[in-house]
Amino acid sequence: MVSSLSMTVDLGGIKMRNPLNTASGTFGNGVQFEGFYDVGATLGAITCKGVAAEPWDGNPAPRLAELPSAIMNSVGLQNPGVHGFVGRYGAYLAGLREKGCQVICQIAGHSIDEYVRATELFEELAPFASGFEVNISCPNIAAGGAAMGATPRAAAQVMAAVRPHTSRPVVVKMAPHDVAEIGRALESEGADALSLINTIPGMAIDINTRKSRLARATAGVSGPAIHAIAVRMVWECAQAVSIPLCGIGGVASGADAAEMILAGATAVSIGTANLYDPTCAPRILAELEEWAEDQGVTDINELIGAFEC
Ligand SMILES: Cc1cc2nc3c(=O)[nH]c(=O)nc-3n(C[C@H](O)[C@H](O)[C@H](O)COP(=O)(O)O)c2cc1C
Incomplete structure (x- = not known):
């Protein structure tokens, strides 16, 4: 039987063939995953690694530590600057667009001026x-x-400073706190969509050396351990704003993605799961489609925010 289910969603003007996106920094810039599946033919969108106007070195190693059900990272936005990024990945990313996969470029900065400069260069x-x-x-x-x-x-x-420099859709990646209040502030300054959550700051101490297991004292926790927290924050934010959300945090299965959608996410990003299971995206997509069909809908949009309290 041919499925009549529509999976198309609109993330603030970014029209995605299905709700699946990738979380910045966990998917390279797509090309690194081509050996596992056809990225451009599978995903609704990819979100690239954060890029600043000029190159950044990132933090000293070690920058990653494994925990039960999570990892910690302190990569610190190492990136080649907008010129370097476009030179290395521009042709590949243009090819993804031709295949129907949307490309979201992530903008980083140390100051408002740097965000504006990176936006101008990307534009x-x-x-x-x-x-x-x-x-x-x-x-x-x-x-x-x-x-x-x-x-x-x-x-x-930041949003007010960046907004005049592009007419393309702007998503803002939010930290895991005060998401309702901060979401409302971003919406009022013209954000087209919000993505949440970024990693949750944590610590991992080597009890023998009494030092951090990473080069820095604190680092960002991600992976399945943070999923329930992320779902709660998506739900809180969805009730506060009317712009669409991209749910991020510990998504490793179709059921995890479905929870994000029920909580109010229009799109869902896969993050840390890409690192320990690089083939996971096609499986998560198939599981999500199966769930939506089981729910008896013909359009995945009918399930956004359908959580019943
Ligand atoms: C190694 C690593 C690098 C990351 N780099 C970025 C980044 O450049 N920009 C960003 O907004 N988030 C970055 N993140 C955070 C993820 O995009 C995501 O918000 C977070 O990991 C939670 O999702 P997850 O639990 O599915 O991994 C990074 C996460 C990891 C693990």
């Missing part, structure tokens, strides 16, 4: 970008990152 050099994601939530950098999204006022200032 000029990246015609392949379907839209942008502004990262105001990285917990692993000393200036910018999470500090830019720590309060509604700070988050709104």
Whole structure:
């Protein structure tokens, strides 16, 4: 039987063939996964690694630690700058667009001026970008990152500064706190969509050396252990704003993605699961489709926010 289920969703003007996206920093820039499946023919969108106007080195190693059901990272937004990024990945990403997979470029900065400069450069050099994601939530950098999204006022200032520099859709990547209040502030400054959550700051101590297991004292926790927290935050944010959300956090199965959708997410990103199961996206998509069919709907949009309290 041919399925009549429509999986198409609209993430603030980014028209996705299905709700599956990838979480920034966990999927390279797509090409690294081509050996596992046809990225452009499978995903609704990919979100690229955070990129600043100029190259950043990131933090010293070790930058990753494994925990039960989670990992911790303190990569610190290592990136080649917009020119380097476009030179290395532009042709590949343009090819993804041709295959019907949307490309979301992530913008990083240490200051409002740097966010604006990166947006200007992307606008000029990246015609392949379907839209942008502004990262105001990285917990692993000393200036910018999470500090830019720590309060509604700070988050709104970044959004207000970036907005005039692009007419393409702007998604804002939020930190795991005050998501209702900060979401409302971002919506009022013209954000087209919100994505949440970024990693949750944590610590892992080597009890023999008494030092951190990573080079920095704190790092971002991600993976299945944070899923329930992320679903709760998506639900809280969905009740506060009317722009669409992309749910992120510990998604490793179709059921996890379905929970995000029921909580109010229009799209769902796969993050850490890409790292320990690089073939997971086609399986998660098939499981999500099967669930939607079992729910008796003909359009996945009917299930967005369908959680009953
Ligand atoms: C190694 C690594 C690198 C990451 N890099 C970024 C990044 O560049 N920008 C960003 O917004 N989030 C970054 N994240 C956070 C993820 O995009 C995602 O928000 C978080 O991991 C939660 O989702 P998950 O539990 O499915 O991994 C990174 C996460 C990991 C594990």
